[in-house]
Amino acid sequence: MHPDIVAISNVWQCDVRIDALKAEHEGLNRVIKAAEASLAAADAGLATAQAALAAAKTAERVNARELDSYTEKRAATREMINTGTAPDYAAAERQLANVIARIDTLETAGIELLDALEAAGEAVKSAERARKKALDDLAAGKAALAARDAPLRKELGEILPRREAAWEELHPELKPQYFDQRRKKKRALVNVVEKTCSACSTFVPPQVWLDTESGKEAHRCTGCGAWILP
Ligand SMILES: [Zn+2]
Structure with a gap:
């Protein structure tokens, strides 16, 4: 083999290895960056799901409270009608009909709100799972880098002077x-x-x-x- 080819080959072999070591290191860092981005997205997703759950809880509570108050009103109105203590019987009957209609609406809304509450709860659980996975991926990525970082740096530290020497021969x-x-x-x-x-x-x-x-x-x-x- 011509000495120039030998000299080029010596430098080239070092460079190929250096490229591979750097690419591996960059690849490991890329995995971590991607996992960090996933975790940030999962954090945001969880916060959104938790806010939606809190809003659903509030809406359900407000509805339930109003339903309680109308249920009491219905009992009191009936009591007045049944005991003949209503000052205006016809007005009391009208009020009872209105209260019953309102209770109907609130009960229907209550069922829908409970469904929404359940769905919001599931969404939070799903967001928590996504966050757990992102955390696991990040930990795995960091462990992979930790395992390879020192060996990669060591080999790079050994090969760079060899490359230097080969370069001088060129x-x-x-x-x-x-x-x-x-x-x-x-x-x-x-x-x-x-x-x-x-x-x-x-x-x-x-x-x-x-x-x-x-x-x-x-x-x-x-x-x-x-x-x-x-
Ligand atoms: Zn060619």
């Missing part, structure tokens, strides 16, 4: 070329498969391949710029 002319290749997020090394570049499928002329194979010269793919591996 011919000065190759450095900007390699740097450019990385900047473009392209591979530094490619194989030749059936006379074409494995990355971009550009044709590799026979002479280029012969030079590469014999280690006589280091060539770059004319398509993607990567150095060709023998």
Whole structure:
């Protein structure tokens, strides 16, 4: 193998590993960020559900209180009618009819409010479950990062000086070329498969391949710029 290809390969291998370590670290952090966002959404959802439950409780209580008061009124009016103590019998009958009608309305409303109360209670439970899941996900994400953080940093700490040393071995002319290749997020090394570049499928002329194979010269793919591996 041409010494330039060996030197590039040494840097490239380090860079591939460094990229993978950084990507893993970023991935773990992304999971935590997503879990934090889910938790914030779950918190908001729970607060909304709790507010709705409180409102449903209040509405049900108000209705029940009014129903109690009308029930008492109905008993008192009946008592007056039955005992003949109503000052105006016809008026008392009318009042009783009105009170009964109001009680009907309040009872119907009461059933609906109880249904709403139950639904609001279920919504709170569901929001609490969502929040619990978000908390668990966040804890799992943090545990995953905690488990990998030190090993990732350790390996990165070991590989960076190796990369530095490999970089120093690179011919000065190759450095900007390699740097450019990385900047473009392209591979530094490619194989030749059936006379074409494995990355971009550009044709590799026979002479280029012969030079590469014999280690006589280091060539770059004319398509993607990567150095060709023998
Ligand atoms: Zn190519």
